[in-house]
Amino acid sequence: MSRMRILLVSRSATVAAELEQLLRDHPVCKVSTKIVSNGHFDPLHDVSVKPDALLLHCESSLGELQYLADSPPQDRPPLIVIGPPTDPDVMRLAMRAGAADYLTSPPQRHEIVDAIDRLAARFAATESRSGELVTVVNSRGGSGASFLAANIAYGLSTADDVKTLLVDxxxxxxxxxRYFDMNPKQGIIEAVEAVEDLDEVSVETYITQHKSGMRLLAALSDTLCLANEISVSRVDMLFRMLLQHNEMVVVDLPRRVDVLGATVLESSDHILLVVQQSLSHLHDAKRMIRLITQELRVPADRITVVLNRYDKNSIIEIDDVQQALKIDRTVEIPNQYDLVTESINNGKPIIDRSRNSAVTRAIGNLRNRIRGVSDNATPQGLLQRALPSILRRSN
Ligand SMILES: Nc1ncnc2c1ncn2[C@@H]1O[C@H](COP(=O)(O)OP(=O)(O)OP(=O)(O)O)[C@@H](O)[C@H]1O
Ligand SMILES: [Mg+2]
Structure with missing residues (x-):
């Protein structure tokens, strides 16, 4: 593995020298220092070789941190912030700037070394990320996000033959x-706890395989777990590893957006925002889109609004939804309550329950959109195959 280049940025030469001293002889990183004086807030201004990570010390001025928070995620390097203790404003700004860790100044040697080690593991992983992250989230509870996440992942894995992992x-x-009538013994919490020791093979211990071959990293509902008990950087490490070894990772994300949820949303290639035709759904969807694009700075074209339980007789029409949310298009999933409920209750994915139902076909179109495949490809192929060969020849 190549050594990770770290740029240490501070306004204090004394603090910078102390921090540099702590990291001297670190085996996996190479530290260079930049002392900021008045002028540019961009920590990378005039830096000739872009570093792999930034270690930003900020105490007297938040200008550099603000600059990073205002920059698009793809333009800012992985970040560790060293700042004042218990200042929620600085911590919030650090979160917005995408900081992987926040250390209180002055940090202990082991704190800074641990933070750098985590970043180094992440650096090694990003060098070979291959899969795409698809996150399904609802705008209001009960919109159908879990049903869709489960059935998209199942279809990708079984019908499209894409190596897929579904993450609860x-x-x-x-x-x-329960959507697959499976009974996992371990799941995501246990995988996050063990992440530092995991590799492509051992991570499978935490994953449960369906008889079809589809794989699920489950959340076990009998372990009470609070978001603040879970380390963001470990979750980040786990996802990076999962993305190295799967073509698609589909995440069912609960609506409550906390630091963990923000981490998943920020790294998503596709965000499917599930809404229904009601004013309250639209109101919340609007807020969600604003949060994702403005607070988390995720490009708007990564969001697809999915209109679930679509009813063409509703007084709220597709145009109204598009106008309210300021988007060009939506993907509609029809309302088939009995079929969907039976599929969920029996733990049998909808494609196995009814291959040609309107919901199954609509989910197929959604998968095509995620994979960048044209919707017409499948129906035309089927029609072609169904035609008597003599007609096909005359075409
Ligand atoms: N296309 C559909 N047609 C009819 N009913 C549906 C459809 N999609 C979902 N449902 C119904 O909506 C219910 C809620 O779905 P689901 O649990 O997937 O929603 P959710 O957004 O994940 O909710 P939560 O906020 O609880 O996580 C399902 O039990 C099912 O009965
Ligand atoms: Mg759900």
């Missing part, structure tokens, strides 16, 4: 295993 990120009430 509802750490408190997760129940995706």
């Amino acid at each position: 990120f509802d750490l408190q009430f997760g129940g995706l295993c």
Whole structure:
């Protein structure tokens, strides 16, 4: 593994020298220092070789941190912030700037070394990320996000032959295993706890395989878990590893957006925001889109609004939804209550229950959109195959 280049940025030469001293002889990183004086807030201004990570010390001025928080995520390097203790404003700003860790100044040697080690593991992982992260989240409870996440992942894995992992990120009430009538013994919390020791093979211990071959990293609902008990950097490490070894990782994310949820949303290639045709759904969806694009700075084109339980007779029409949310298009999933409820209750994915139902076909179109495949490809192929060969030849 190549050594990780770290740029240490501070306004204090004394603090910078102390920090540099702490990291001297660190085996996996190479530290260079930049002392900021008045002028540019961009910590990378005039830096010739872009570092792999930034170690930002901020106490007297928040200008550099603010600059990073205002920059698009793809433009800022992985970040560790060293700042004043118990200042919620600075911590919040650090979170917005995408900080992987926040250390109180002055940090102990082991604190800074541990933080750098975590970043180094992440650095090694990002060098070979191959899969895409698809996050499904609802705008209001009960919109159908879990049903869709489960069935998208199942279809990707079984019908599209894509190596897919479904992740239940509802750490408190997760129940995706019931959608497949599965009974996992371990899941995401246990995997996060062990993440530092995991590799491509050992991570499978925490994953449960369905008889179809689809794989689920479950959340076990009998372990009470609070978001603040889980380390963001460990979750980040786990996702990076999962993305190295799967073509698609589909996450069922609960609506409550906390630091963990923000981490998942920020790294998502596709965010499917599930809404229904009601004013309250639209109101909350609007807030959610604002949060994702403005607070988390995720590009808007990564969001697809999915209109679930779509009813063409509703007084709220597709145009109204598009106008309210300022988007060009939505993907509609029809309302088939009996079929969907039966599929969930029996733990049998909808594609196995009814291959040609309107909901199954709509979910197929959604998968095509995620994979960048045209919707017409499948129906045309089927029609072609159904035609008598003589007609096909005359076409
Ligand atoms: N396309 C659909 N047609 C009819 N009913 C549906 C459809 N999609 C979901 N449902 C119904 O909505 C219910 C809620 O779905 P689901 O649990 O997936 O929602 P959720 O957004 O994950 O909710 P939560 O906020 O509890 O996580 C399901 O039990 C099912 O009965
Ligand atoms: Mg759910």
